[in-house]
Each structure stands twice: as C-alpha cells, then as structure tokens.
Amino acid sequence: MTVNESSVRLLYWAGVALGPAAWAANLQGVYAISHLACEKAMWGGVALSTLLVLASLAGTVISARAVRRRAGTEWSDSAGGGPRTFMAWLGVGTGVLFALVIADQLLAALVISPCLR
C-alpha cells in the first residue's frame, strides 16, 4: 500500500465526521452571536456558515475519493463485508446532507431580520 492509498483509507469516514461537526459549529456559532446581531451587522456569521458548508462538502469529497474504485459494490451486493467502503458511502451522504442543512440555516440568517424578536 502506498502512502497515498493509506491516507485515503485512513480518512474514508471523513464525511461522517466533518458534516455533523461543521453543522454543530454553525448552529452553536451563529446561535451564540444571534443575540448581538441586531446591534451591528454580523457578516461574520454568513462567512462562517459559508465556510462550514465547504467544510462539510470537503468531507464528502474525501470520502468519495476513498470509494471511487469500489463505488458500486455497496449498492449492487447485499452481502456486505466491505465496512470501509460502507463507511465512506455514509461519509459521502452525510457530508452532502449536512451541507444542505447548513445552507438552509444560512438562508434563514439572510432572510430574517436580526432585530426581530
């Protein structure tokens, strides 16, 4: 196994970790500053959410790299037995899903007036 292959193998679960972590950081970060948002424009929150959408999608990309050669097996074969490919697939899905959730929260932050109580 080359160094490159082993690093891909090592990070097959990246999407499972990065997606929820990015979403948790977004939720807590933006919620924490929402109390202060009325006093001054909080473009920092928008920037944070955008960054975290990208972080979540980065997890997807890393996981996708880990499965690209065996992408079809988990769907065509119901026998199982490839736990790393399986986890990498979960990483792909989780990264996309949580990027969607963060983007949805970003939209809410853009639409709602921060002074509204």
Next chain:
Amino acid sequence: MSMAVEQKEMRDDALHGLQLATRLEGIWRTPSGLMGALMSVDHKIIGRRYIVTAFAFLVLGGLLAILMRIQLAGAEQRLLSPDLYNQVFTMHGSTMMFLFAVPVMEAFAVYLVPLMVGTRNIAFPRLNAFSYWMFLFGGCFLWISFAFNVGPDVGWFAYTPLSSLQFTPSKRADVWAQMITFTEVAALAVAVEIIVTVFKQRAPGMTLDRIPLFVWAMLVTAFLVLFAMPSIMVASTSLILDRLVSTRFYDPSSGGNVLLWQHLFWFFGHPEVYIIFIPATGMVSMVLATFARRPVIGYPAIVLSLIATGFLSFGLWVHHMFVTGLPQLGAGLFTASSMLIAVPSGLQIFCWIATLWDGRPVYRTPLLFVLGFIVIFVIGGLSGVMVASVPIDTQVHDTYFVVAHFHYVLIGGAVFPLIGAVYYWFPKICGRMLSERLGRWNFWLAFFGFNIAFFPMHILGLMGMPRRVYTYTPEMGWDRLNLLSSVGAAIFALSFAVLLANAIYSLRRGMPANDNPWDASTLEWATASPPPPQNFDRIPVVTHRDPLWADPNILPVIAGLSAERREVLLTSLADAEPQIREASPEPSIWPLLTAIATTIFFIGSIFTPWAVVWGTPPMAITLIGWFWPTGSKEDEE
C-alpha cells in the same frame, strides 16, 4: 503455570451436540428459586422483566388517559378536581415518556441485541441487572407518591418557576425530579451496555455493513441517550438543589435564569423523541424485510438516515421555545434544522415503500402494524413540519393541535411499530405464536381508535382549545369533537385489551413456535424459541448481511470458547475479527443491593441534604461487594 492451566481447561470444540448444549446450559443457567431470580444477570430474563414492567406502566398511564378523556368528553364535567387533573396529566406524560416509551425500547434491545449479534450475553450483565432494579424502583417511587397524593402536578416538563419552591411548596416537584434521576441512571446503564455489545461482541464476520438494522438503530439510540440524558439529570438535580438547599440556578432575582431550565430540558427532550422513534424504525426495517420476503432496499441509505437523524436531533430543541421571546434569527436556525430532519426520515420511508413494492408482501399482523405506522407517522411528520414554522407554532402553541401532533408522532411512530414488534418477536421470546385472528382485531381497533381519538384534536387546537385544561364551558363549542375523541380513546384502549388477552391466551394455548417461524434472516432466529441460557451452542460466523437467507441450510460456526465457565468472544470494531476471550460475570445479588442503597440515597436526598452523607456508605459497601475479586481467571488471549 498458566500453560498448564490452559491445557486442562475444556473448550467447546471437545464437545458436540446434546453433550455441549447440556454443559453450556449448566454454566449459563440462572439459579432456581427466589434468590436465583433476584441474582439473575441473563439478558433474556432481564429483558423480559423490563418489557413486562414497561407494559405494566403503559397500562397505568393508559388508565390515566382514559380518566382524562372521560373528564373532557363533555363540558363542565366534575369527575376530576383541578388539582387531581394536574396530577393525572403530569403522571400520564411522565409515565409514558420515562417509564414506558424509553424503557420498552431499551428492553427489546436488552433482549434482542445480544441474540442478533450472535453473542452469549450482553456486555456488563450486572450493570444490566442494576439498571432494571433502578428503573423498577424509580417507577414504583413515582406511583406510590401519586397514591399518597404527592404525585407531581407540574407537567412532564416541570417548567420553572412553576416547579420552584415558591409555586410548588409540597414535595410533588421533587418526586418528579428524582424519578428522572432513577430512570436516567437506568437508561444510561443500558446505553453503555448496548454500545459495548455492538462494538465488541459481534459474531466473527459481522462487519459494520452486516449489522442488522435494528442493532444499528439501537446503537444510534444508545449514543443519543449517552449525550442527551446528562442534560436532564443536571437540570433535575439543580432543581432539587434550588428547592432543598436554596441554590439559585433558576431564580432570576439572584442571577439565575428560568429559561436555563427550558434549554436544559429540551436539549434532552427533543432527542428523547428520537430515542423513542429510532428504535421503532429499526423494528420496522426488520419486520418489513421479513414480510416483504426480500432484504430492505437501501441498507446504506437507512443507516445514513439513522446517523443523520441522531445528530440532527440535537439541533432542534429551540423549536419547543419559539414563544419564549428568543431572537427570531436564532429561531430561524432551528426552523431550518427542524424541517431538514424530515429529509432522513423521508429517505427511510421511501426505502421501506420501495422494499414493499419490490417484494412479495405477506400481510400478517406485524406488517399491518408497520403499514399503520407509515400512514400515521407521515401525518404526524406533516404536522411537525407545520409547527416547525415559527408563525404557525406561535398560533397553535400549547393548544390541542400540538397534543394531536406529538401523539401522531409518538404513538404512530413508536407504539405501532412496537406492537408489530411484539407480534413479530413474541414467538422467539415465549416459544408460542400469538393468535393471528386476535392480532387483526387488535390492529384495526388500534388504527381506527387512534385516528378517531387524535385527529379531532387537530381541529380542537385550531379552534383554540388549550392543553392541560381540566374542563371547558359549553359556549366554547368543543364538546362534540371532544366526545368523538373520547369514543376513539375507548376503542384504542380496547385494542390494548385485545393485545393483553391475546398474549395471555397464546402463552397457554398458542401454537408452538419453531426456531424461525417467519423464515426471517437474522441471527436471533438461528437459535431455539425461546433461546437457551447460552443463546447459541456455538458462536455463528457471519458471511452475509442476511445470514439465514444466504444459505438456509448452513450457518458456519466457530469453536474454542471455554466449556467450563461463562465466556464471550470479543471482536474488532469494523471487521469483527476475533480478538480475545472474555469472562462473563456470574449471577450476583450485589446489583440488587446496590440499587436498594442507591434508592435510599436518592429518595432521602429530596428530604434532607444529609442523605448525601449517610446515604453514601451503604452504596460504597454494596459497590465494594459488587466488585470484590472472585478469583476467576483473568482475560486470556
């Protein structure tokens, strides 16, 4: 020395057939008699006790619901006084959430997970016994308090300042708060056992992508319990401290914050919904695959949904607090999360529908309950998306619309699959089939009764009927819909009477069940019905996600575990490769004694802070007895 001992020890590969089964049964059997029953650490015995106790609490909670429905069936009824009504709805909610819904899901896991992963006992069996006793004592504490007119009357959420000493000077709020501690200790113990069992005791070959979906669901649930329950334990303990020793966690006049209670409560309370719902989805996946006669479509998608739902459930709690005056920007974030959690839930539902579509469904009672679940849960999910929106939630908050919504989610999303699971696994647990004819009566009564009882509540809520009112005046125009709702509740209650009658009748006269009466695919069906004390004579080796369907005639096994003492096989986390043999504890009275000492400590500490001082030594003594070295062999490679 150790080599000599090792050579003398008999392994199970030296025995075969009946000889092996008899020997293992002798090793793993729970001693007979009362002492044996009190000492048992067998996950099947404890699981059965947990299930029966949880259903007993369901009956009690259900009787309270009937009392409420009689009271509300007409305007200005006087069956219950306002004070008693407050106690009754609080007891109903607390019993159903803390003494039935969560424990019954964990109970099924305690019974089934070790069988499904192909091991001989759950991890930490004595902790498992302790967990059951704590649950039982906590439940009895609540109900005995109620019998003595000290039942909590502050709602199942016990909001401050209502539950503070100023507004509830009696012990009622303390009883509620300490019952929480009992049940959460029990739930946390089971969560730890489930996680370790799933991660380390799976049969060789059961890689992460071969774990049965119910086990995946219970694994996610166990993590939810682990992270959600400490929040409510902190909340309830700090409430007791406020009330007993005048701390000021929730007193704004001294720098405290009443909203802190709501944050802590709902940080637990919303994941709690998923702690109840996620195991039910695992049950649905198992039942559906068996009766659709094909593996569930989209196994990775369903696991993804379970994990995503688990994470997202921690980001929704503020949607219970939309009317508390929080900044709307913050509320918007939680609206987004609340709506997006419908995505993984919807993904699962599409996988199940596709499985049915592509399968050859056999419409037996368990599948009927699953179909009922899909219909009712989708309705509950739709009203959930509605109340996730701040403007709608502001209008219907604290009305019967919300009562209708959460009963559709909790009964539709959890109780229907649970009853289906009872029909599905009853043959495995009791060795006899439940009556199919009574089962169909049970389902249709439950389906129509439930909808007649709870659908009108949506309309009542939109008409403005608030929650938790003990009566109403005729001019409000709510009486007809309330009467209809009460009739539905009676029909729904009748369906549970049919279930109880079916269980009692079938235990005596039901058709004997063979090992695999449904021709299902997972490992619990590879052993006898009911399973022997050792679960499996030899540990199975898994080569397929559906091991009993891959090759119905051959189930590979491994040998080499001790035939002289209780032993389980530990395997690696991802690939389930055998790693080590581990001793499994013998029956012991110490978990019961520890639970008794802890109960005295907990109950005493709502009356006097000195209970912390004099309650600790008995607990310490029982824990020393529990962990006292027995001279058994250390773990072996």
